[in-house]
Amino acid sequence: MDIAHCVSKINQIVSEDRQDRRSLLQLGYNLGRLSELTGLGREPFWDRWKDAVEVWDHPRLLGLAHELHEVVRPGGSLENG
Numbered sequence: 001m002d003i004a005h006c007v008s009k010i011n012q013i014v015s016e017d018r019q020d021r022r023s024l025l026q027l028g029y030n031l032g033r034l035s036e037l038t039g040l041g042r043e044p045f046w047d048r049w050k051d052a053v054e055v056w057d058h059p060r061l062l063g064l065a066h067e068l069h070e071v072v073r074p075g076g077s078l079e080n081g
Helices: 003-016 021-038 043-047 050-054 058-071
Strands: none
Touching (some): 050 058
């Protein structure tokens, strides 16, 4: 599983707005994989998300999903800076 796939899956989960257990688990898994694959740690991929996920703040989740594109490029490489 590569970075682009994780970003795509997160965007799909958030856009579907199902709030079920499976969606929560998939979201957590993919955020964790991004943390591992990029080497950037928890902060950009889980620490920033945990409060919005806990209460399922859909507008905030949409914003966070959009921000993922600022952290990683669609091709799977890290942004500079």
